Amino acid sequence: MKKIINDPESVVEEMLHGMAVSQPQYVTKLEGFNVMVRTTQKKGKVALVSGGGSGHEPSHGGYVGKGMLDAAVAGAVFTSPTPDQIYEAIKAVDTGAGVLLIIKNYTGDVMNFEMAAEMAEADGITVEKVVTQDDVAVENSTWTTGRRGIAGTVLVHKIAGAKAEMGASLTEVKQTAENVIANERSMGMAILPCTVPAAGKPSFILADDEMEIGMGIHGEPGTHREKIQTADGIAQQLVDKILAEGIYHSGDEVAVMVNGLGATPLMELYIVSGKVQAILQEKGIQMVKTYVGNYMTSLEMAGCSVTLLKLDAELKNLLLAPADTPAFVQY
Structure with a gap:
């Protein structure tokens, strides 16, 4: 470790x-x-x-x-x-x-x-x-x-x-x-584990060519493992699962969060975010605000999650309101 x-x-x-x-x-x-x-x-x-x-x-x-x-x-x-x-x-x-x-x-x-x-x-x-x-x-x-x-x-x-x-x-x-x-839904995935300091060893093992879909933020099992896909394929799979909830429709306004789990470079998160934007645009869903970065991590786990939040007028105004904290500053 x-x-x-x-x-x-x-x-x-x-x-x-x-x-x-x-x-x-x-x-x-x-x-x-x-x-x-x-x-x-x-x-x-x-x-x-x-x-x-x-x-x-x-x-x-x-x-x-x-x-x-x-x-x-x-x-x-x-x-x-x-x-x-x-x-x-x-x-x-x-x-x-x-x-x-x-x-x-x-x-x-x-x-x-x-x-x-x-x-x-x-x-x-x-x-x-x-x-x-x-x-x-x-x-x-x-x-x-x-x-x-x-x-x-x-x-x-x-x-x-x-x-x-x-x-x-x-x-x-x-x-x-x-x-x-x-009105919010999220879906995540991982390609590499994290190590809890007190344990001193990885919390799970993935093969070099594997990813786990639906992995939890504490390393809990997801829905399945499969061969690692491209960023576009990963984004498509995560967003498809969220849209299958049936609460997001053409004409809706949403907030989007592409969240890193700790070890995923911003380069990769932005690539995922680009595909998420394209998918939503094709569905006629309007993106009011997108957040990309490490917001809720899992130590140094490599992976990401996507969150969609459907906005009404009040939620939109409150989302865009100012905030000033160590990790979240919005004017």
């Missing part, structure tokens, strides 16, 4: 420390906890809290800031944060307007965030939650009941965060987040 680390057991704490001292204008590490909070809190605003296992950077700490999250909780690599850590995050950012938890649909995440919500509610804090489940690859698995939450979660952060920043109520922010979740 080759990694630029000190001790496999302390990677999360050292990462968060480095982030806090490097980006103090955005984030502060909550003392004693693996929680990043917004440096400048906005009083009276609904607070957004998300998080999950580490290894998906810049998710989720990179999205703490104006127009997105108020706190992000970091578990061990690919492991849900504990309820006490989430509870401390909720307490740290509640300013009286309530807290919305944005949870990726993994069994441990859902259970621990729900336990933390119950703890906070016992303290008199109003807490609501939404669960992202945008991955069309797998329905139910050893990791989830229902579909997995993957890169589309970032668009929930963006749009719900903009709604909260505008002063909406907790009920309104939750409704907006649920609207995003209902």
Whole structure:
């Protein structure tokens, strides 16, 4: 295993420390906890809290800031944060307007965030939650009941965060987040594995000429393995699976995210994005905004995912609203 680390057991704490001292204008590490909070809190605003296992950077700490999250909780690599850590995050950012938890649909995440919500509610804090489940690859698995939450979660952060920043109520922010979740779909693939520092070996093995379609962001199995295709072939397969959901039609406006899993060069992501644009254009689907880059990774896994979000007038305005965070700046 080759990694630029000190001790496999302390990677999360050292990462968060480095982030806090490097980006103090955005984030502060909550003392004693693996929680990043917004440096400048906005009083009276609904607070957004998300998080999950580490290894998906810049998710989720990179999205703490104006127009997105108020706190992000970091578990061990690919492991849900504990309820006490989430509870401390909720307490740290509640300013009286309530807290919305944005949870990726993994069994441990859902259970621990729900336990933390119950703890906070016992303290008199109003807490609501939404669960992202945008991955069309797998329905139910050893990791989830229902579909997995993957890169589309970032668009929930963006749009719900903009709604909260505008002063909406907790009920309104939750409704907006649920609207995003209902209208977004993602599909991913991988060509090379990642190595969890504590494990010291690759999480799975692919032959040199193989790829896996539908691979999860923790290395969970996808739908199948096949011979590696061209970028155009990969894009076609991912988009075809998303369009088969039947919620995107000619004349619709969409946001597109072509997300790298950590080790895929931007060169390759842009090639995939070019084909995605061509496919959608042929279908008469109008692209309002396209994001290309590493938004929700899997350590150094090589691969990508594609996310589509169908936009109505409100979602479009909120998507295009300003945001200013360590990993997401939009004017």
